[in-house]
Every structure is written in structure tokens, then in C-alpha cells.
Amino acid sequence: MTNNALLVVDVQNDFCPGGALGVSGGTEIIPVINTYIEKFSSRHWPVIATRDWHPVKTKHFKEYGGMWPVHCVRETPGAEFHPMLHLPLTTILVYKGMDPEKDSYSAFHAEDKNGTSLEKILRSLKTSQIWIAGLATDYCVKFSALDARNLGFHVKILIDAVRGVNVQPWDSEHAVQEIVKKGAEIIRSENADEIFEQP
Ligand SMILES: [Zn+2]
Structure with a gap:
């Protein structure tokens, strides 16, 4: 039996247009994500949301040697x-993103308020398949998906529910190719329903 979980990555103000690190089209995907959230919660399937949660001073930020403007300070x-x-x-x-020494793009570097890691949470839920939506395709979505595959989870990338930063114009496309090469599946919301009907 497949046990599904929805992973909503970093749908935070700073990653949406108008935010400190706004991803173009970031808000357009939110209604799509909401439909997935409804499908999951109506089936009592877990919904997990990550938040980038940085200290004021971290090597992740430009002024301390990283590549990003200040964003998502806790x-x-x-x-x-x-x-x-x-x-x-x-x-x-x-x-x-709490560790000031690390970028921590992957959701598998995340933990809940009690310090329980995402992997531990998923194992205790007996999750076998993770559906991934959110921001940004070429960073946190990509690294979360790759880690999920490395840890043996099935992965579905919800392609119309993710958007990328695209520091280079093709970054998001390359990220998706890399994820697919690792064995993830691409799902479009218009085709999702038939998958939900499968046992
Ligand atoms: Zn960050």
C-alpha cells in the first residue's frame, strides 16, 4: 500500500512577489497548492509545510559570505x-535554515518544534510517497526531492505547483530534469485526480 504525504515547501511571504527574495509566479501556484491540500486533508493524509527560518546572521546571506539577500528571518x-x-x-x-553555518535548502534538514527531523516524522507516519509543491524549484524543492529519492521515498513533483528562482534562466528546467533522472514522477494538477482514485 502507498502511504502519501504532501510536502509544501517554503510558501512564505519573502519567496513570493514583493518579498525579499520573490520568485516570479510564486503566488500563482498557491491556489493549485490549496487544491492539493484539500485533497490530502479530506483523505486524512498528512500535509507537511516547511518554513525557511533563519537567524539574523547566517552564512546563507550575502553580507556573511552567502549568495542570498536577507530573507525569512525567523x-x-x-x-x-x-x-x-x-x-x-x-x-x-x-x-x-536555523544553522548559521549552512544553507540547508533541503526539507530533510528541517525539524519540528521538538527537534524531530522530517525523515523521522515521515517514517513514523509510514509515508512511502511524497508529493512536493512550493518554492523554489531550483533550490529547496530540488534538494528536498533528491534527498527524498536518496532516502528511498517515491516522489511526485507537482509541476504546476512549483516555481523557481532561475538565477540562470534554465535552472528550474535543469532541476526538474535532475529530479526526474533520480526517479521522481511529474504530475500536473489536471491529471492528479485519476491518481487520487487509484487504490
Ligand atoms: Zn533561505
């Missing part, structure tokens, strides 16, 4: 989930 409005995102109360929240 407890700031930029780190809040985008208001259009409808997360149910049962959502499992995990946080990443």
Missing part, C-alpha cells in the same frame, strides 16, 4: 506563510 513577517495559503490546523510544521 519571527518576521517575511517568514510567515503567504496569507493565500490555506493550511489545515493538522498541518505538520517543520523549520529549516
Whole structure:
């Protein structure tokens, strides 16, 4: 039997247009993500949401040697989930990027408020397949998907529910190719329903 979990990656104000590191089209995907959230919660399947949750000073930021402008500093409005995102109360929240020495792009570097890692959470839920949506395709989505495959999970990338930063114009496409090469499947929301009907 397949046990599914939905992983919603970093749908936070700073990654949406107008934010400190706004991803073009970032808000367009939120209604699509919401439909997946509804499908999962109506089946009592787990919904997990990650938040980039940085300290003020981290090597991840440009001014301390990294490549990014200051974004998603913990407890700031930029780190809040985008208001259009409808997360149910049962959502499992995990946080990443707290270590000032590391970039921590992957959701598998995330942990909940009690310090339980995402992998441990998924194992205890007996999850075998992870559906991934969110931001950004070429960083946190990519590294989360690759780690998930390396850890033996089946992965579905919800292609119309992800968007990339595209520091270089083809970064997102290359990221998707890399993920698919690792054995992930690409799902479009219009085809998702038939998959949900499968036993
Ligand atoms: Zn970050």
C-alpha cells in the first residue's frame, strides 16, 4: 500500500512577489497548492509545510559570505506563510535554515518544534510517497526531492505547483530534469485526480 504525504515547501511571504527574495509566479501556484491540500486533508493524509527560518546572521546571506539577500528571518513577517495559503490546523510544521553555518535548502534538514527531523516524522507516519509543491524549484524543492529519492521515498513533483528562482534562466528546467533522472514522477494538477482514485 502507498502511504502519501504532501510536502509544501517554503510558501512564505519573502519567496513570493514583493518579498525579499520573490520568485516570479510564486503566488500563482498557491491556489493549485490549496487544491492539493484539500485533497490530502479530506483523505486524512498528512500535509507537511516547511518554513525557511533563519537567524539574523547566517552564512546563507550575502553580507556573511552567502549568495542570498536577507530573507525569512525567523519571527518576521517575511517568514510567515503567504496569507493565500490555506493550511489545515493538522498541518505538520517543520523549520529549516536555523544553522548559521549552512544553507540547508533541503526539507530533510528541517525539524519540528521538538527537534524531530522530517525523515523521522515521515517514517513514523509510514509515508512511502511524497508529493512536493512550493518554492523554489531550483533550490529547496530540488534538494528536498533528491534527498527524498536518496532516502528511498517515491516522489511526485507537482509541476504546476512549483516555481523557481532561475538565477540562470534554465535552472528550474535543469532541476526538474535532475529530479526526474533520480526517479521522481511529474504530475500536473489536471491529471492528479485519476491518481487520487487509484487504490
Ligand atoms: Zn533561505
